[in-house]
Amino acid sequence: MADGLWWVPSVVVLGIAAVAAAGGIAGFRRLGARRERDALEAGRADETRAKSMIVQADSALREALGEVLYVEAQFDEATAAGMRDSVDAAQRRLREAFLLQQRLDDAEHETAAQRRAWTEHIQELCESAIATLAAADDALEARRRDERDASVEVPQFERRHRALAARRDEAAAMLGRLDGRFAPSALGGAHTALDRAGAALAAASDRLGAAQVRLARRQGASDLTSAAAGRLERAEHAIDEAERIESDLEAAGADALAQAAALEDDLAAARTERDMADDPEARAELARAIDAATRARPGVADAGPPDPFAARDRLRVARDRLEVARAGVRAAQSRLDGARGALGGAIAIAESQLRVASDAIGHGGRRIGADARTRLAEAERQLVIARQEPDPVAALDAARRAASRASDAEALAAYDLMAGR
Structure with a gap:
């Protein structure tokens, strides 16, 4: 090939490449157009269903609009207002669905994706409108059943x-x-x-x-x-x-009689416990409860026509107070008996502790200070109280204090002896 034609092969290659590229682009365009046509064709069925739903929703709305007038005449304003609100909501949704359907009908160059989005929204609006009207109709039917029942x-x-x-x-x-x-x-x-x-x-x-x-x-x-x-x-x-x-009066009267009989037994037992009680305060409280219970007995508190409820309640209160006072006497007596039982041993312990402390102070002589001797003197005084106190509880407390003071005196004496060495 002459040197002047060196560029011819390059032009040929570029031409072939350009032809191939143009063919490829045309092929892609034909493929995209075919896919778009297929998508548009597939969406036709959904668009048809959407139109059917618009017809269904519009028919339900027209029936509901006629129902509103009847509801206003048949029921109260609140019921009619509820029905109107449901109809208005459905009407707004259907109006929007009509606008979208108009766009679909007028659209010539919209994509399949755009038409599919409009179609789906139309279906959603119609379903919502139909459901709203159905709920309102169910509520209205329930109200009518109530009225038929009324x-x-x-x-x-x-x-x-x-x-x-x-x-x-x-x-x-x-x-x-x-x-x-x-x-x-x-x-x-x-x-x-x-x-x-x-x-x-x-x-x-x-x-x-x-x-x-x-x-x-x-x-x-x-x-x-x-x-x-x-x-x-x-x-x-x-x-x-x-x-x-x-019947309540009869039952209360019978209960009052039973309470009165029980009260007599309680009073007899309470008087015996009062006479045998050693604690003066508990005995005085029991005496007051006995007096109150005596006044609460039938024939003593009643005047005029009877009130079985009041009599029953009065007797119950009297028995309750009497039982509390008797329990107090028993507790006090138990405390006194316990103190009496423990008193002898407590005095013996105090006497023994006093002897030990006295011996310790005696053996220490002048080395034992005033503190130990003061504790010993206080122990002796408390022991005298324990022997002379008529109240067993107080006597027991004094005996225990005597033993404690004597123990302190012994300890102080031992300390003084150690310090004096």
């Missing part, structure tokens, strides 16, 4: 009201018979219970009357029937309490 319950509650009112009248008549036989304090709780029953029955009657008016107007009344049921329940409990008064 139309059945009102006559039932009225019959129950009449029965309770009759029971209250019978209980009032029974209390009238008991008023002359028992003290007002015994019957006060029953009268109060009947007053509560009367107030509850009156409130129930008012609510049942208002419920009848609402039902006649085809309005909601479940709140009134629920309130009436609660008042009837209170009335029944109060009437039960009043009706039990006669």
Whole structure:
């Protein structure tokens, strides 16, 4: 090849490379376009389902809008407001879904990914709107069931009201018979219970009357029937309490008689313990408890018509106080007996310790100081108290102090002897 044509092979190579690159780019573009077409085609089914959901949600919304007007006429404002709020929320979501669907319909050059995102959001909005309307419809159906129940319950509650009112009248008549036989304090709780029953029955009657008016107007009344049921329940409990008064009085009277019989036995035992008690304070406390229990006996404290509840409680308190005082006497006596038993040994120990201390001081002579001698003198004084004290507890304490002082005197004497060497 002539030297002037050296560049021809390079041009040929570059041309071949350029042709290959152009072919590759065209191939990639054709592949990308094919993939985009495939993605768009795959999304058609989702877009179709989204349109179907829009139709479903719009139909549910139109039905709910018609229901709102009926709810406003049938139920109270709170129920209607709740339904309107649910419808408004569903309407806002469906409006947004319509806007997105319009974008899908108008879009010509949007990517498959963008269309897929819009489609998924449309489906989410429609599902949320349908669920909101379904929940509101369920709540409304539950309220209607309540109202249907209310139309059945009102006559039932009225019959129950009449029965309770009759029971209250019978209980009032029974209390009238008991008023002359028992003290007002015994019957006060029953009268109060009947007053509560009367107030509850009156409130129930008012609510049942208002419920009848609402039902006649085809309005909601479940709140009134629920309130009436609660008042009837209170009335029944109060009437039960009043009706039990006669049996409660009988039981309290029987208990009071049993308490009175037991108190007589307690008093007899307490007088014996009082007479045998050695501790003056415990004996005085028991004497006061005996006097109080004696005054609490039936026939002594009662005046006028009886109150079995008060008599029973009074006797219980008297027996409890008497038992506490008797326990105090027993404890004091036990303490005295224990002191008496220990006193002889404590005096013997003190005497022995005194002899040891006295011998130590005597043997030490002038080397024993004043401290040891003072302790010895105090020990001798405490020993005299222990022998002369009539109270065994105080005598025992004195004997123990005597032994302690004598021990101190011995120790001090030993110290003085060691120091004097």
